Amino acid sequence: MKYDKEWDVIVVGAGPGGSKCAHEFAKRGMKTLVIDKKQEIGAPKRCGEGLSMRWIRITGQKPNPKWALQEIRGAVLISPRGKKVVIDTSKTGQTGYIIERKMWEKELAAEAIRSGAKYMLKANVIDLIKEDDTVKGVVVERDGKEEQYFSKIVIAADGVDSRIARMAGIQTTIPLTECDSGYQYEMANVPIEDPYKMELYFGKEVAPRGYIWVFPKGKDIANVGIGIIGSSEKTAKFYLDRWLENNSRFKDASIIEINAGVIPVCAPIETMVANGLMVIGDAARMINPIHGGGIGSAMEAGIIAAEVGANAIREGDVTRDRLMEYQKRWHEVRGKEFERILKVRKFFEKLSDEQMEIIADAVDPKVLVELGHGKGLATVVKALIKASPSAAKFAMSFLK
């Protein structure tokens, strides 16, 4: 396939962030090229495939049985000692789906293409073209050749292993304690009690600083995965395998897919723009630091970046100062929430298994749901201090 050399926008990365962003640029009449190094969009997945309705809504999609495999109306949290806290969100409207991400990501790309965007696959962006400290395009390795493509704006939507932002001088390296090491099996013939609920297992022995999840993808298929602190001496695979081997529930189940990935649970990068460049999604570390969901926020950032970027291109001003509007607007809609959630994460990682039990006993499940949105931390802290005054020493500081 031949491609034009000149574009309004080049999006590096055809993940949910990149495809949504390309769709929004193309809808605004911008000539848009999406480049991905993979040979297939959506595969291999690095994902538990949980997606809440509020994010499906921002795509303008309706849940389609082709990819919306299992509706979710709540969760069961299992404490280190095995206490089950059942959360039912069917009445609060906080529902979602376990999706077939490969199908869904291809559908997102198809929507962008129908609006005019073009896609180039198995093409690795190896460098940025820069002139006068401004990004002017990309150098691509494709078919064993090096090629240059030019654009007014480059979007770095290149995921957790982003190098594009770093090529533009933006620091994105994640400290080991600020990311989770993730591993997952998609399994078949898994006994599932309630397919409408996600199961989350906590405890230092189960998953240090993280949790094990069982996300039902239909009546007997599930994503069984784990996230643990990135600095852990033993691997995520070690913890997940050990848990499965000691759990008779999985004795007749078997693996149909293996996934891995690192999940940034840090604060987003400080600078999200450079002259001619915007960084979105995992590349900008825009992940919910408590549960590690990042599909939705990547798309949201893509939409904002396209709104700002299309205007900037029309005005003929793609300087860092002009594009800074994207970063400002992102902080307005999501920044504060992520700051609060980061605080929740920092509180929870200080807890011992015993303190976790106290919280499981003492706190209303409705409050626990809200923690994922960064709300209700004060209620949890107070409940802990009441039941275990010795916790006050560290917990008090989280009331501020």
Next chain:
Amino acid sequence: MVAVNNREKCLYCGGCVSVCPVMAIELKETQIVIDKDKCINCGACVRVCPVGAMEVKK
């Protein structure tokens, strides 16, 4: 001493790339490429790898 990738274990998730402080690692679809001259042997990639596919070798 530099980091070495074990192709038989690696799942090509790119996790190691995100923690490398000197951008010595690149994920090329199904191949991890390590720039030996850049690697400072810090071990971050070894720690973070979900499956233990990175080693620091002489």
